[in-house]
Amino acid sequence: MFRNSRNDGEITKTIHKNIEKNYQQLMETFENCFDIVKRRLTNIEGRKVIVTFSDGLVTKDSIAENVIRPFLGFSFDKEGFSPRNLEDLKEKLLTAVDIKPEADFQKAVTKCLSGDTVVFVDGYDQALIIQTRGWPNRGIPKPDTQQAVRGPKEGFTETxxxxxxxxxxxxxxxxxxxxxxxxxxxxxxxxxxxxxxxxxxxxxxxxxxxxxxxxxxxxxxxxxxxxxxxxxxxxxxxxxxxxxxxxxxxxxxxxxxxxxxxxxxxxxxxxxxxLFTETFQVVEDYYTRPYYANFLRILRVIAYVLTIMLPGIYVALVTYHQEMIPDQLLETLIRASEGVPMQPAVEMFIMLLLYELLRESLLRLPASLGSTVGIVGVLIIGEAAVGANLIGAPSVVIAAMTFITSAVVNSAIDSIAILRILLLVLAAAFGVYGILIGLFMILAHLCTLRSFGYPYMLPLAPIRWKGLKDSVIRTSTKQILKRKGLL
Structure with a gap:
């Protein structure tokens, strides 16, 4: 009697020399699984074989040509061929490229569900795992999240x-x-x-x-x-x-x-x-001359600072530190905000919330509707809100600048959204001092982070002179291409 016990849904069966017992185990394991094919064969010498695979995950032509035909005897020589063990089947009979024996029934089932073909031969307590994977795929696509003007256009796939x-x-x-x-x-x-x-x-x-x-x-x-x-x-x-x-x-x-x-x-x-410095690096930095690449990296650093600080700075200045704003600019801001019922901090919070909602809607909607929603959200709603004195024009301008700067460092958009709200709340409560406290907290937190044992702020903190050659500023292409290793 074969063992057939279950523990938390796990199969604990063995492969037997009696092929009928193996077939019974397959029927129990794949009960109500219409896509699992269990083909029974008997070759010209009377030896019984079971070929099992998951329909839709395999290349059927490969199974027919390299597995079933040899077992049925079409590949036998004139004198006949009687395998003595599984190695004979691998080396002298089957024409598939990748074949491995497997004595564990659970692993054989997993391989079958992964797209391999499992072959049970009467008289052997092992199965043959034959690589026949061939499910539909979308080929080599163009990356969606990491666009590049210069360089390869190919991206990874789901396979x-x-x-x-x-x-x-x-x-x-x-x-x-x-x-x-x-x-x-x-x-x-x-x-x-x-x-x-x-x-x-x-x-x-x-x-x-x-x-x-x-x-x-x-x-x-x-x-x-x-x-x-x-x-x-x-x-x-x-x-x-x-x-x-x-x-x-x-x-x-x-x-x-x-x-x-x-x-x-x-x-x-x-x-x-x-490392944190990778936030400001893109692949095109290494395909262009270092001067322009460094200029763009500095722009990304500036954009990162602005996108997390700009809303908070605006709220802090117009609420607590109006003396720091030039007189003409202050007068313009006051005129633009006349009749608006909400405080600048509330205005700014609503605008940032609307911006996040708009960005999320553009990501989830079909491409054909995304541009329409973007135009409606940015132009019509924004203009109507300003015209109705619901939100001041300066808040809309600051939110638009924040939208542009955040797009420059899109790879860090998840952390940017949180940090921007944090600094806005601190600015509304304590002014510029709140922003300074927030920046100190963020910097201290960054210095405590580690990525698999490496300080997250390398090579800036602690300083590694060798790593500085490709941090915020990169050196010549020759030195970059010769460097191997993390630091």
Whole structure:
């Protein structure tokens, strides 16, 4: 009698030499699963075989040509062929490329549900796992979140194997290592850890490997799940793990000593560790001359400071520190705000809230409606609110400037939204002093953050002179391309 016990939904069966017992186990395991095909065969010598696969996740032509036809005897030689063990089947009969034996029934089931074909042969207590994955995919797309004028236009896809191949195409070295594991008790999602041997520190690789292995959840559907499960500081608003859609960015980070984590089913690849200075870096910085690249990086830093501080500074000045505003500008602001019933802080909070609502609606709506909603939200509603004296024109102008500056550093938009509201509240309560207190709190918090053991503010705090060559300001292209390793 075969073992068939269940513990929290887990299958604990074994593969038997008696193929009828294996078939019974398959029928019990895949009960009410119409998409699981269980094809029974008997070859010309009378040996029974069961071919099992998940319809929709495989290439049926490959199964028919490389699995079923050989077993039915079409590939036998004139003298006949009687396999003595599974190795004979692998080496002398089957024509598939990737074949592995498996003695664990649970692992065989997982492989079947992942798109592989599982073959049970009568007389053997092992199954053959044949790689026949071939589900529909959308090909190599153009990235949506990381637009670039110059450089490759290709992006990652939802298929893990394709994503690894894109990195192999960029780094053609045997030192590029790939380790795969499955996580999620129900989903058994494939997760691949990629690193460049010799460039990355072994302690970092071991730390990432251990955190991935320690994950114990029911399902993993996107790399964002992994990011939140393995990060050092889950309670911070700052991202301490990078995510990228472009293979050239991830390849460059691997060369610089990062570890990449690819999750099957998502085009976003994680890079570990992430430093705060990466917020102001884009891939085009390395494809253009350093002078213009540095000019753009400085603009991004200025835009980042303005987008989190500008609403708070405006509220602090017009509420508490009007003496710091030039007389003509102050007179203009007073005239523009006449008849508005709300305080500047309330106006600014409403405008920021409307801006976040507008941005969210533009992201969720179909592209055909997004432009229409943008025009209605920005022009019509804004103009009508000013004309009706519901909101002052200066608040609308400040909100518009904030919208522009935040788009420059879109990669940090999640933390920017929180910090902007925080500084606005402090400015409304304490004026400029509240903004200074808030900035000190933010800077102190940034200096306490770590990403897999690395200080988040490297190479600025603590200072690493070697790392400063590619921080807010980058050096010559020759020095950048010669540098390997994180610091």
């Amino acid at each position: 893990l194997l394709f994503n690894v191949a894109l990195l192999r195409r960029k780094i053609r070295s045997p030192k590029l290592k790939t380790e795969i594991l499955q996580k999620g008790n129900l989903t058994q999602t494939d997760i691949c850890m990629v690193y460049l041997e010799g460039a990355v520190q072994e302690e970092l690789v071991e730390k990432v490997r251990k955190r991935l292995q320690d994950i114990d959840v029911e399902y993993i559907l996107e790399s964002g799940h992994i990011e939140q499960l393995i990060e050092d500081n889950p309670r911070t608003v700052f991202s301490t793990i990078g995510n990228n859609e472009k293979p050239d960015i991830v390849a460059a980070k691997l060369i610089k000593g990062r570890v990449a984590v690819i999750v099957d089913g998502t085009p976003f690849v994680l890079t570990i560790p992430m």
